[in-house]
Amino acid sequence: MKESFKHVKDSVVTMTEMVLPNDTNTLNNLMGGKLMHWMDVVAAIAAQRHSNSIVVTASVDNISFKNPIALGNVVTLNAQVTRAFNTSMEVYIEVFAEDIPANSKYASHKAFFTFVAVDSEGKPVKVPELKPVNGKEEELYKGALRRRQLRLILAKRMDPKDATELLALFDSEGIGQKE
Template sequence: MTLSPKTAHESLINMTELVLPNDTNTFGNLMGGRLMYWMDIAAALACMKHCAAPVVTASVDNISFETPIKLGNVVHIEAKVTRAFNTSIEVHMRVWGEDPVLQYRYKSNEAFMTFVALDPNGKARSVPAIIAESEEEKKLFDGALRRRQLRLILSGKMKPADAGELKALFAGEIEG
């Protein structure tokens, strides 16, 4: 069965949450674990929208918290599929906080997550390819293979010597 490719934009999810007292730490900031929970949900929704199947989280890349999100602020999470491999899907997320009283938005963080699509028996299944249209989507698409190779190396599933895309990236920097 051949799956029809889909555009990255077709997977776009925008999720909004209000930071309530139960979501915060003793400093009045949104707890990192709560934000990661919301990000996981948004990313899974983007993947399910892309492949029309249930998905499970396979990996979470580095999440750096640039700016804390305060109690009473609004969290905006944008999740969009950047690339689909055979059974796995990479999602890029951007997170903003918004002060609804002062009416300004600020960047909180961004991250990549990877999911695997499942068939009705809980086994990995094929997913549609992604068509990157905008310049940003093309840049994220092109970098996805390097990020995937790095994840596979870090998880022990790939030897560094087999990571051709990463080697080419570093060889180009050394030669340049």
């Protein structure tokens, strides 16, 4: 029997890679596709740790390529589950790049990935609830429902009128109130 809930710390994963020549584009920077692959791997491991199941990638939110990562840099990817729904989990990934000889480290990317837990036949299975325990975890947890509703609207799987968490953002500002 699986646990009824888990904590964020149970899903935390840190992965470190070095940018090698085969990973780079013609400007000697890490190729975006290679970074997305690493992000998918680290996020999948976090989702597996939370669900104790096989997981499949369901969606990837916007990945903005804020800062390039150069040949020879060390890349650290941190992932953690931010919220669990019935069979899906949202995973937050932060990416840092480090130029060790220059003693320089900087944040380069952030993203949210969604995974669905499945059985050996590919059928979705229930996942444990997530219990946030501190301010940052609680903030990511609360935002996950709004991000989920936005993803579902964009995928045409939810009517915008039913996105109560998103509507509440606007209603709290007096926007969209009926006269």
